[in-house]
Amino acid sequence: MNQQTALGQQSVGNYRWTICGLLFFATTVNYLDRQVLSLLSPELMQLYHWNNNDYGNITALFTFVYAISMIFAGRFIDKFGTKNGYIIAIAIWSVGAAIHAFAYEMGAGFYTFLSWIGLADIDQASGTVNGVAAITAYSVAGFMIARAVLAFGEAGNFPAAIKATAEYFPKKERSFATGIFNSGANVGAILAPLTVPVIGVMWGWQWAFIIVGVIGLAWIVFWWVWYDKPSEQKRLTDSERAYINSDVAESEAVEEQVKTSWFTLLSYRQTWAFAFGKFMTDGVWWFFLFWLPIYLGKQYGMQKTEIALPIALIYTLTMFGSIGGGAFPGYFIKKGMDAFNARRTAMLVIALFPLVVLLAQPLGHISVWIPILLIAVGASAHQAWSANIFTTVSDMFPKKAVGSVVGIGGFAGGMGGVLLNKLGGGLFDHFEKMGNTAMGYSIMFAICATAYLIAWFVMRLLVPKYKPITDL
Structure with a gap:
C-alpha cells in the first residue's frame, strides 16, 4: 500500500515546484533591490553631503509609498492576472532599482521643472536650491523619486506570489510552498551585503543599482516562458493538473463570497x-x-x-x-x-x-x-x-x-x-x-x-x- 502511494505521488509530476522556484527567485531579487541603498548609504552620504535626516526622508518615503501601494496591489494583480500583473510589477521595480544610478540627474531635472513653474528658487551663481546646496537637494530629490518607483513596483511581489501559489498548489501544500518562496526574502538580505559592496568597489556604486535592476528584468523572460494558468499550461501533466485542482470547488466557493x-x-x-x-x-x-x-x-x-x-x-x-x-x-x-x-x-x-x-x-x-x-x-x-x-x-x-x-x-x-x-x-x-x-x-x-x-x-x-x- 505504501509503495502504491509513493508511486502515485511520483506520477503526479513536479512542474508546480518550478513555478515555486520562480517565485523564490523573484522574492530574492525583491529584497536585493531594496537593500542596495542602505549598503551604499555611508558612501552616498559622504558623496552628496546628506545628513541623517536627508537619508531618513529617503527611506521614509520608500516605506510610505510601499504601504500605500500595498492597499491596492492585490486588486491590481487580480485585474491584470498573475502572469501579466507580476511582469508589470517586477518591470516597474527593476527600472526603479536601475534609475537610482541616475538619481542626481533626475533630481536636477525635477528642480529645473519646479523652477519653470515658480515652485523652486535655483541660484546658479551660489549653487543652491531654495537655500540648500544643489548637490544635496538634487540628489535627495532624485533618490526619493527612484525609491518611490521601486516601492510602487515591489508592493506587487507578495500579492502576485501568493496568488500564483494558490493557482498552482492544492491547499495542503500551499503553506510549504509559501514558506519556500518567502525564504527568498532572507536569502536576498544575505546576498546583498556579500555582493553589493564588492560591486561598488570594483565598478562604482551606480553599477550596483543597475546590475540588480537588470537581474529583475532577466527574470521576466523566464516567467513569460514558463508561467501560464494551470488550465493553459502545456508543461503540466493531466495528473498534476488534477492534483492541483483537487480542492478547486472549495476554493472557488471562498473566492465568490462578497468581500468585506x-x-x-x-x-x-x-x-x-x-x-x-x-x-x-x-x-x-x-x-x-x-x-x-x-x-x-x-x-x-x-x-x-x-x-x-x-x-x-x-x-x-x-x-x-x-x-x-x-x-x-x-x-x-x-x-x-x-x-x-x-x-x-x-x-x-x-x-x-x-x-x-x-x-x-x-x-x-x-x-x-x-x-x-x-x-x-x-x-x-x-x-x-x-x-x-x-x-x-x-x-x-x-x-x-x-x-x-x-x-x-x-x-x-x-x-x-x-x-x-x-x-x-x-x-x-x-x-x-x-x-x-x-x-x-x-x-x-x-x-x-x-x-x-x-x-x-x-x-x-x-x-x-x-x-x-x-x-x-
Whole structure:
C-alpha cells in the first residue's frame, strides 16, 4: 500500500515546484533591490553631503509609498492576472532599482521643472536650491523619486506570489510552498551585503543599482516562458493538473463570497489589535534593514566590504527565527492549549528576546561582534513574531476577510516604518551635533527592544480572550 502511494505521488509530476522556484527567485531579487541603498548609504552620504535626516526622508518615503501601494496591489494583480500583473510589477521595480544610478540627474531635472513653474528658487551663481546646496537637494530629490518607483513596483511581489501559489498548489501544500518562496526574502538580505559592496568597489556604486535592476528584468523572460494558468499550461501533466485542482470547488466557493469593506472591519477590536501589532513592530525591521550599515560605519568605522560579513550574519540568523517561530506554538499546543492561546503565549515569549538589543550599546565597547549578535537575536525575534502575528488574522476572521485585514495591517506596519525612519534621522542628527552620536542609537535600540512587549500587551488588552468573528 505504501509503495502504491509513493508511486502515485511520483506520477503526479513536479512542474508546480518550478513555478515555486520562480517565485523564490523573484522574492530574492525583491529584497536585493531594496537593500542596495542602505549598503551604499555611508558612501552616498559622504558623496552628496546628506545628513541623517536627508537619508531618513529617503527611506521614509520608500516605506510610505510601499504601504500605500500595498492597499491596492492585490486588486491590481487580480485585474491584470498573475502572469501579466507580476511582469508589470517586477518591470516597474527593476527600472526603479536601475534609475537610482541616475538619481542626481533626475533630481536636477525635477528642480529645473519646479523652477519653470515658480515652485523652486535655483541660484546658479551660489549653487543652491531654495537655500540648500544643489548637490544635496538634487540628489535627495532624485533618490526619493527612484525609491518611490521601486516601492510602487515591489508592493506587487507578495500579492502576485501568493496568488500564483494558490493557482498552482492544492491547499495542503500551499503553506510549504509559501514558506519556500518567502525564504527568498532572507536569502536576498544575505546576498546583498556579500555582493553589493564588492560591486561598488570594483565598478562604482551606480553599477550596483543597475546590475540588480537588470537581474529583475532577466527574470521576466523566464516567467513569460514558463508561467501560464494551470488550465493553459502545456508543461503540466493531466495528473498534476488534477492534483492541483483537487480542492478547486472549495476554493472557488471562498473566492465568490462578497468581500468585506474596510469600514466594517475597522469596527472590530480584532482588526485594531492586528494593526497595532504591525504598526509597533514592522518599523523595527525596516529600521534594521535601512540603518545598520550606517550604524556600523558611524560607531565602528566599518566601510564598504567590511560590513558584508556582519550584515550577512544577521540575516542568516533571521532564517532560524522565521522557521523556529512558526513552529514554536506547536510546543504549547502539545501541552494542551488551543491554537489561539498557544500562539499568543508563543508571541509573549518571542517578545522577550528583542530586549537583548538594550545591551547592544553598553557592551559594544568590548567587541563589535557583541552588538551584531544581539541585533541578530532581535531581528530573528522579529521574523518569529511575524510568522505568528499573520496567523492570528486567520484565527479570528473568516477567510473572506483575511486579505483585507492583512492589507490594513500592512498599511499600519508601513506607517510605523515611516515614523521610525523619520525619528531615527532626526535623533541621529540632533545627537551628532551635540557630539554624542551613541545616544541616538541607544534611544532607537531601546524603542526597537521594547516595541514587541508593548504591542503584545495592547493586543491582549484589545482582545483579552479568543473571540472569532462570526457575523461577517
